[in-house]
Amino acid sequence: MSKRIHFNIFPLLLQICAVLLLIFYIVSRWLQIDFLPVLAATCITFFIIFPVLLLLVNSPLKMIRKALDSGNLSQIKELATTSTGFGQLASLTLKFFQQREELIEEVSERKKAEIALRESEERYRSLVETSPDAIMLSDLNGNILIKNLRASKLFGESLDSQSGNICIFDLTPTEGRPHLESIFKEIKQKERIKAVECLMKKKDGKIFPAEISFSLVNASNDNGGAVISIVRNITERKKSELEKSKLEDQFRAIYKMEAVGQLASGIAHDFNNIMGAISGYADIIRHRYGEDPKLDKYAQMILSATTRASDLTGKLLTFARKSKLQMTAFDIHDVLNDVYGLLEYTIDKKFEVNCELNAADPVIIGDSTQFQSAIMNLALNSRDAMPDGGELVLRTENVTLDKDFSKSRAYIVAPGYYIAVSVKDTGTGMDKQVLSHIFEPFYTTKDVGKGTGLGLASVYGTLKSHNGYIDVESEPGKGTTFTLYFPVNRKTMCSDSEAPKACVHGKGHILVVDDEIFLLDAVQEMLTWLGYDVSVCTNGKDAVEFVKRDPSNVDLVILDMMMPNMNGRECFRQLKEIKNSIRALIATGCKMDDELQQVLKEGAIRIIQKPFVSAQLAEAVQDALSG
Structure with missing residues (x-):
């Protein structure tokens, strides 16, 4: 609201009257006219004209004043259109x-x-100062003009040092x-460069990986503009990527070893089938033509060779974790003392052997024979790695492994209490290339004829069979340390059976599947020699059809576990549907595993391991028929 404006015309009129009186007085004197009549005429005229003049002057002024007081200037818009002085005043x-x-x-x-x-x-400002990234503004020569708080912290500079004399280079x-x-030269053309990875340096000299984005601003300026650099410390991201890479390597290593293990198991199965046929026929030769000393000798040599071959496949199965374990509680220190004694007497005196048994809890549940074999394998490898002599140390200690232990290893550890056995x-040590292959079957760095490449593979299998882990530290020229981790007091139950020693003849009808x-023929020959009637089938489907025709005619079925289309377990299930009381032996080139345990639970009498000879077969058949 405008302030009220007052227009008082009376003082002005009085002044005008005074001036007019003075003028009339001077004129009357000059003209020598009587002043009073003139004055009287003038006053009469004035008082007649004055109200009219007052109305003409005061009306537009009141209108203007009212418009100013009310703030409604539209009231004087019409007045402003007139050409009078008051119109001009209203317009102004x-x-x-x-x-x-x-x-x-x-x-x-x-x-x-x-x-x-x-x-x-x-x-x-808040966005820049609270940014987790370092933000810097520099000229085209790299001289830093402005930087945020994060940049100061990241590069170790105080805020007081933002004087522009620091160069980003x-x-x-x-x-x-x-x-x-x-x-910086390239950005003049591109104006923006995203996510460049490079190493940056703090004030204290520490190097860290960084990701930097560059943007050119105010390029139209005479000085060519300035460069905004956004620097992100990616140390943690690189660590995460490294950990992820290690984890992926762990899984790749696990899958690789599992795949190789499956391959080894398949090879062992097929190899045991071949050895089964060879040992079967060799055993038949011994029993039928044993009167000839030469034939008997040759047959014995064949059987001896098949035994060695069976040991070889046993190592493959140990690697594949399908070996037959004899799990008992045993003291690792007792076994290591035995190994220590053997090494002292069997290796050259240029080797110094020491035994440091520090574990407070050395008793585990496991196969002591496999454990001893694993330690001997490692010890003999160490001997071969020191052609000029050296020191060999067997050491134990109890350790607690946690999840952090896995981070620097190529395997995932179940947290718990372990005994660590190191050799x-x-x-000479090993490089990374050799280390990545040492547990693969048949991989060896030794000359031809000096190593099978199965030693470390069987050690690996032993550890897996005992739910343990193996760790290797080695560098060329700095020696090697193998550390075996066995869980303490972790029970593992596996079945076991003694091998028969004598042939037992019998009667009955046996179906071999x-x-x-060649193995089928060998088993048929052995069973026929033992006095049994024998029928054979080459697959599970034919066996089911054979039993369907006359279920009562079959006293025992000997089933191969691994067959195409229908394996031994499925065949046994279908045979039981036909004849619930049917008896079955499971013959397999693999060692005891979960599937074999299951088929025993489902009613199979027992397992017979390939390769076998007549005496073992006779005892198993007799046990199955009389059970």
Whole structure:
């Protein structure tokens, strides 16, 4: 609302009257006219004209005053269109107030703009200062002009040192400087470069990996603009990527070893089938033609060779974790003392053998024979790695393994209490390439004829069979340390059976089912020699059809476990549907595993391991028929 404006015309009129009286007096004197009549005529004229003049003057002034008081200037718009002095006054008043309103609006808009700008600056300042990334503004020569708090912390500079004399090129190692300089040259054309990885350097000299984005701003300026560099410390990301890579390596190693284990198991199965046929026929030769000393000798040699071959497949099955374990509680220290005694007497005196038995809890549940074999394998490998002699140390200690232990290993550890058995030597050591293959079957660095490549593979299998782990530390020229981790007091139950020693003849009708023809013929020959009636089938489907025709005619079925289309377990299930009381022996080239345990639970009498000879077969058949 405008302030009230007062127009008082009376003082002005009095002044006019005084002036007029003075003028009339002077004129009357000059003309020598009597002043009083003139004065009387003038006063009469004045008092007649004055109200009219007063009305003419005061009316537009009141209109203007009223418009100013009310703020409603539309009241004088019509007056402003007149050509009178009051019209001009009204027009000027309208223009004044219009300009005044425009000025007020302009000032208001400027204040709003200033407030918005200030708020925007605060937001951006807050955004920049609270950013987890280091943000720096530099000229095209790399001289830092402004940097945020994170940049100061990351590069070890205080905020007081933001004087512009620090160059971004000095924040990278010497070898990385040319790369940054080339980026600053390139950014003039590209104006923006995203996610460049490079090494950066803190004030204390520490190097860290960084990801940097560059943007050119104010390029139209005379100085060519400035460069905003956003630096992100990616140390943790690189650690995560490394851990992820290690984890992927762990899984790849596990899958690789599992795949190789399956391959080894398959090879062992097929090999045992072949050895079964060879040993079967050799045993038949001994029993039928044993009167001939030469034939008997040759047959014995064949059987001896098949036994050695069976030991070889046993190592493969140990690697594949399908070996037959004899699990008992035993003291690892007792076994190591035995190994220590053997080594002292069997290896050259140029080797120094030491035994450091520090474990407080040395008793585990396991196969002591496999454990001893594993330690001997490692010890003999250590001996071979020290052609000029050296030191061999057998050592034990109890350790507790946790999840962090897996992070630096190529395997995943079940947390718990373990006994660590290490075999350490001062030999030639191994490089990373060799280390990545040492547990693979048939992989060896020894000369032809000096190693089968199954020693460490069987050690690996032993550890897996005992739910343990193996760790290797080695460098060329610095020796090797194998550390075996066995869980303490972890029970593992496996079935076991004694091998028969004598042939037992009998009677009955036996159905033999195996997809290997030569092994099938050998078993048929042995059973016929033992007095049994024998029928054969080369697959599970034929066996089921055979029993269907006359279930009562079959006293015993000898089933191969691994056959195409229908394996031994499925065949046995279908045979039981035909004849629930049917008796079955399971013949397999694999060792005891979960599937074999299941088929025993489902009613199979027992397992017979390939290769076998007549005496073993006779005892198993007799046991199955009389059971």
